[in-house]
Amino acid sequence: IRMEQRKELVVVMYNKQDLFKKMGDIIQAFNYETRPTVSCKHLPWVADRSNAEVKRNVNCDLYEKKVYVRQCIVGKGEDYRGKVFTTKSGLICQQWWSKFPHDHWWTPTASNGLELNYCRNPDGDNIGPWCYTTDPERRYESCNIPQCKDEVCITCNGEDYRGQVDHTASGKECQRWDQQHPHQHIYQPEKYPDKSLDDNYCRNPDASPVPWCYTTDPLVERENCNISKCLEKRQRSSFTTNCFRGRGEDYRGKINETLSGIPCQRWNAQNPHEHPFYPNIYECKGLEENYCRNPDGSEAPWCFTSVPEMRTALCLQIKRCADDIEAEDCYQENGKNYRGAVRKTRKGVTCQRWNVNTPHRTKINPLTHPEANLTENYCRNPDGDQHGPWCYTTDPKTEFDYCAIKQCGTNPFYLLTPLVEFSECGKREDRIQSFLRIVNGIPGNSPWTVSLRDRKGNHFCGGSLVNSRWVISTKQCFSSCYVDLPGYSAMLGTLFRDPQEDEPSVQIIPLTKIVCGPSESQLVMLQLEFPAQFNERVSQICLPPERYIVPEDTECEIAGWGETKGTGDETVLNVAKVRVLSNSGCNQYFRGRVRESEMCTNSFQGGVGACEKDYGGPLACRNSDCWVLEGVIIPMRRCGHPGQPNIFIRVSVYVDWIKKVMEMA
Structure with a gap:
């Protein structure tokens, strides 16, 4: 029944029944007055985790104080x-209101x-929290409650620390992670759901030497936290040497x-x-010698280079470890007649039943395809997908996937050269250009080339816009x-890796879904949160007809913001002209x-090719008056x-x- 005005919030205590615990006088929660002109914010001493009690109503939200959690x-x-109501020796505590x-x-x-x-600990005793005991022979005793800095120790640099220290080593209170003040x-x-950025607890989301936090002191941005190191180092059994996971x-x-091919700098x-x-x-x-490593949680192993002009580079020539489970059966041709009992995807996810609509509403089911034997949740290929049997999955984030089934032997691989017709895609306004290259490339216009940005806003890979809501890139x-x-x-819509303020056509759209292609494809499709707006700087590129072969010696383009090895400006979108080589001619160089x-x-001559941070970008070839996405850039040795x-x-x-993914979404 009192109101206290504070900066940026109003603490309102409405009645004892809501705010006082059993005894009626221990305040455990507070709320913010709901006012249209005030944006409410949590304070450092408020708990907002799954184990904290929150009471909500139309007038206010009550949050349990962190000290109670x-x-x-x-x-x-x-x-x-x-x-806690027992002492360190196991004695039950006496009630504070009792004198016996x-x-x-x-x-x-x-x-x-x-x-x-x-x-x-009402008297600030050095022994910490204590209580009077119910044992007449023992008046009081410490409860031996651990220090937060010792409750959960850290190994290595504490990236997996999930304890509750919320003050820095100098005693400054930490700023909440969900606040910007x-x-x-x-x-x-x-943005970092895997980093457990709860309340204002010390964490290590950026692979610093120790856990840290931003402080509530406006003059001190961040400080390290004082957390005990574990005496025994945990041994990791997940190390890999020939490939990498995650x-x-x-x-x-x-x-x-x-x-x-540039040597790495020693760590x-x-x-x-x-x-x-x-x-x-x-x-x-594992920072030994000059080996590629990932000490900061980047997208892949990397190193500092031995070249002054290039600070870092990803080591994407290292293969990813296969994450597909072992095939449980095989199918003939494209698997349209497969009638086996496998009901699991290549990633080990259980298939959804064909006759139900949860978690995914099915467009293909026993009613639409009665001849396809869509029984229970067995893998089938009712639409003749050339990549084999598939199923809807029980993973809410993945509509469909291919199954843990391989081809029985090898089937002939036929490529076609159909007549090509395109509609309103692959159009661009070609201007007079002064050519530089990706490696020996030129600043150019490629309105379907997308810059993929990480959580820090940095460009890390390319992509191609094939639909207002979908981008194609590479799994690497x-x-x-x-x-x-x-x-x-x-x-x-940008020509620059770091957009200029006077670029009104720039569009930044969050990614909401990733769909991996067939196992051998190395492709991914990325769904945008909302459709891109087409203009002279943003356009979708055409998809080729199925199994179309680009004629040898066709002139095409690659585009990206990647490494130029000193031959161009890496801050702008570079375009390089290349000519198609037949696979037979290519295999003479790569030995089949x-x-x-x-x-x-x-x-x-001189080397024209795609390098780091170009990966996922387009190989675009002109057909009539349209540009067609014929290839996707992938890492090479x-x-x-x-x-x-x-x-x-x-x-x-x-x-x-590609079309199936867009239709299923």
Whole structure:
């Protein structure tokens, strides 16, 4: 029944029944007055986690104070409001209002927290929270409640720390992660759901040496937290040496050069590039020699290069470990007549029943395809998908996927050369251009080329806009088919890697879904949160007819903001002209390793090719007056290497899958 005005909020206590616990005088929650002109914000001492109590009504929201949720103490624990009621030796605590068996002078009030028989520290005793015991022979005893800094210890640099320390080493209170005051930052919880950025607890979302937080002191942006290190180091059993999983943080192989063939700088060296990743500080990151590693949670293993002009580079020549489960059966031809009992996708997800509409509403079911034997949730191929049997999945985020079934033997692979007709796609306004290259490329106009941005807003890969809501890129750009996309976005309509303020056509659209292509495709489709607006700077590129072969010597373009190896301006969108090379000619160079689902282009004298951060971008070829997405840029052992042909994923082989993904969504 009192109202207290504070900056940016009004604390309103309506009645004792709502706000006072059993005794009627222990305040555990407060609320914000709902006013249209005020934007309400949580405060550092408010708990907003699953284990905190929240009461909501039309007038206000009541949040339980963090001290009532915390299971550890800060300092002497004078503000401890937990519910422990036994001492360190196991004795039951005496009720604070009782004078038996021990008489005392403490009286429960609204401020001292002497509630029921819970452990408290009303006199600031050095032993921490204590209580009078119900044993007549033992007057009082410590409850031995752990310090928050010791409750959960950290290993390595504490990236997996999930404890409840909320003050820095100097005693400053931490700023809540979901607030931008007093310090603005990029680490919003919704963008980093895997980092557990709860309330204002110390965390390590950026792979710093130790957990830290932003402070509530306007003059001090961030400080490290004082958290105990575990005495025993946990041994990791997930290290890999020949491939990498996820983002490659557990990769311990010996690749020590970039995809371009540039040697890596040693981790214990500060020349030519100074950096904070000292091996003795990041002791669990495997920073030996000059091997590719991922100490900061980047998209893949990387290293500082030995070239002063290039600070870092991803080591995308390292293969990703296969994440498909072992095939349980096989199918003939395209599997349209498969009638086996496999009911699991290649990722191990159980199939959805064909005759139900949850979690996905089915467009193909026993009523629409009675001849396809769509019984129970068995894998089938009712639409003749050339990539084999599939099913709707029980994963709400994945409509359909191909099944854990392989082809029985090998079937002939036929490519076609149909008559090509296109509608209103692949159009652009061609201006007079002064040519520079991706590697030996030129600043150019490619309105369907997309810049994919990570959670920090940095460009990391390319893509192609094939629909107002869909972008095609390569799987190598992402840690998995189930990567958390909050914070990732697609930037369209810009010629610059870092857009200029006078670029009104720039569109930044969040990514909401990732769909991985057939296992051998290396493709992903990315769904945009809302449709792109087409204009002279933003346009969709045409898809080729299914299994179309681009004639040899056709002139095409590659585009991107990637590495130019000093031959151009990496801050602008560069375009390079390349000519198609037949697969037979390409295989003479690569000794038969190029598949029919891939295509090649010649390399001009001096080396023209795609490099790091171009991956996922388009190989666009002109057909009549339209530009067609014939290939997708993928990593190679060397990029822009003189005399080396460039290899791309042949998009025409996967057009049916691309259309199916867009239709199913």
